[in-house]
Amino acid sequence: MDTFFHPDQLLHRPKSYFSRGQMRAPQEVPERAERLLQGVKTLGLPIVAPDDYGTKPLLAVHDIAYLRFLESAYRCWHDVSEDWGDEVMSNVFVRDNNALHGVLAQAGRYLADGSCPVGESTWRSAYWSAQTAIAGARALLAGKQQAYSLCRPPGHHTRRDGAGGFCYLNNSAIAAQVLREQYRRVLVLDTDMHHGQGIQEIFYDRPDVFYISIHGDTTNFYPAVCGFSDERGTGAGLGYNLNLPMQHGSPERVFFDRLEEAERAARLYEPDALVLALGFDIYREDPQAKVAVSSDGFERLGRTVRAFGVPTLVIQEGGYHIDTLDLNLKRFFTGFLG
Numbered sequence: 001m002d003t004f005f006h007p008d009q010l011l012h013r014p015k016s017y018f019s020r021g022q023m024r025a026p027q028e029v030p031e032r033a034e035r036l037l038q039g040v041k042t043l044g045l046p047i048v049a050p051d052d053y054g055t056k057p058l059l060a061v062h063d064i065a066y067l068r069f070l071e072s073a074y075r076c077w078h079d080v081s082e083d084w085g086d087e088v089m090s091n092v093f094v095r096d097n098n099a100l101h102g103v104l105a106q107a108g109r110y111l112a113d114g115s116c117p118v119g120e121s122t123w124r125s126a127y128w129s130a131q132t133a134i135a136g137a138r139a140l141l142a143g144k145q146q147a148y149s150l151c152r153p154p155g156h157h158t159r160r161d162g163a164g165g166f167c168y169l170n171n172s173a174i175a176a177q178v179l180r181e182q183y184r185r186v187l188v189l190d191t192d193m194h195h196g197q198g199i200q201e202i203f204y205d206r207p208d209v210f211y212i213s214i215h216g217d218t219t220n221f222y223p224a225v226c227g228f229s230d231e232r233g234t235g236a237g238l239g240y241n242l243n244l245p246m247q248h249g250s251p252e253r254v255f256f257d258r259l260e261e262a263e264r265a266a267r268l269y270e271p272d273a274l275v276l277a278l279g280f281d282i283y284r285e286d287p288q289a290k291v292a293v294s295s296d297g298f299e300r301l302g303r304t305v306r307a308f309g310v311p312t313l314v315i316q317e318g319g320y321h322i323d324t325l326d327l328n329l330k331r332f333f334t335g336f337l338g
C-alpha cells in the first residue's frame with residue numbers, strides 16, 4: 001500500500017485555541033503525525049513524499065478568496081503594528097456581506113470558530129497535507145487498490161470558504177473530487193468522532209459524491225450547528241447525505257450498529273471508489289471521545305472497510321490520544337490490509 005506524507009506537514013504548531021468559553025492547550029500538534037508515522041514504519045510500509053500538484057485541485061472545492069486569506073493572513077497580521085498576538089485569531093464575527101477591509105475582518109469571515117489559529121507555517125503545512133491527499137487519490141487513479149494519506153493538519157471541518165475545528169483545507173473533499181476524474185460514484189465514509197460539516201457542505205447538492213458520517217451527536221458538541229440526521233442533501237443531492245449520530249456515552253456496539261447501517265446504504269449506492277475519513281478520536285481514551293471504541297474495534301473497522309471491495313483511499317483526520325495513535329493505526333491497517 002502506498003503511504004504519503006510530507007515533512008513540512010510538521011511545521012504547523014498552534015499555540016492555543018478557544019473553545020467553549022476557554023483558551024485551551026492545543027491538541028492538534030505535530031507529535032500526532034510523528035506517532036502515526038511510527039505506526040506506519042512498524043507495519044513496514046514505505047512512506048513517500050507527495051509530488052506538488054499545485055492549487056487547481058484545491059480550487060475545485062475551495063473559494064479563491066479563502067485561499068488568498070489563508071496564504072496571506074499571517075503576513076498581513078504581522079504588518080499591523082499593534083499589540084496583537086502571534087497567531088491570527090479573530091475576536092470579531094462577520095455575519096453580513098462585509099467589505100472585509102483588513103485582516104481582522106477577513107479573519108472574522110474566513111475562520112469559522114476559535115479552534116483554527118493561523119500561525120507562520122499553517123498555510124505551508126495545510127498545503128502539503130492537501131498534496132498528500134491528492135497523491136493518495138492519484139495512486140488510486142493509477143490503479144492502486146489501497147492508499148493511505150497521512151494528512152496533518154486534518155481537513156474534514158473546512159468549509160468551502162472557512163477554516164474550523166483544527167482544519168484548514170478539506171483533504172477528504174479534495175481527494176474525492178480528484179477521484180471523480182475517473183470514478184463516476186465516490187463514497188466518502190467519515191468515521192471521525194466529529195461530523196465533517198465541510199465535506200457535507202461541499203457535496204450537499206451532488207449525487208456523484210455520497211457523504212456518510214458516523215459521529216457524536218452534535219447537540220452542544222462540535223460542530224454544534226449541523227450533523228443531524230435530518231440533513232439529507234438538497235436538489236440533485238437529496239438522499240446523498242447520511243448522518244448517523246451516536247448518543248454521547250455510547251458503547252462500542254453503537255458505533256458498529258451505525259457502521260452496519262452505513263454499509264447497507266453504501267451497498268445500494270454501489271460506489272466505484274471509497275474515501276475513508278479516518279479519525280482515531282472515537283478511541284475510548286481520546287480527549288475528544290464521546291464513545292468508547294477499542295483498539296480491537298479499529299481492526300474490525302479496517303476489515304469492514306476492506307470488505308467494501310472497491311479502490312479505497314484512507315485519509316487521516318483526527319485522533320488526539322497521542323500515546324495510542326501508533327497502536328491504533330497498526331490495528332486498523334492490520335484489518336484493512338488483510
Ligand SMILES: [Zn+2]
Pocket residue numbers: 192193194279281288317318319
Ligand atoms: Zn474529530
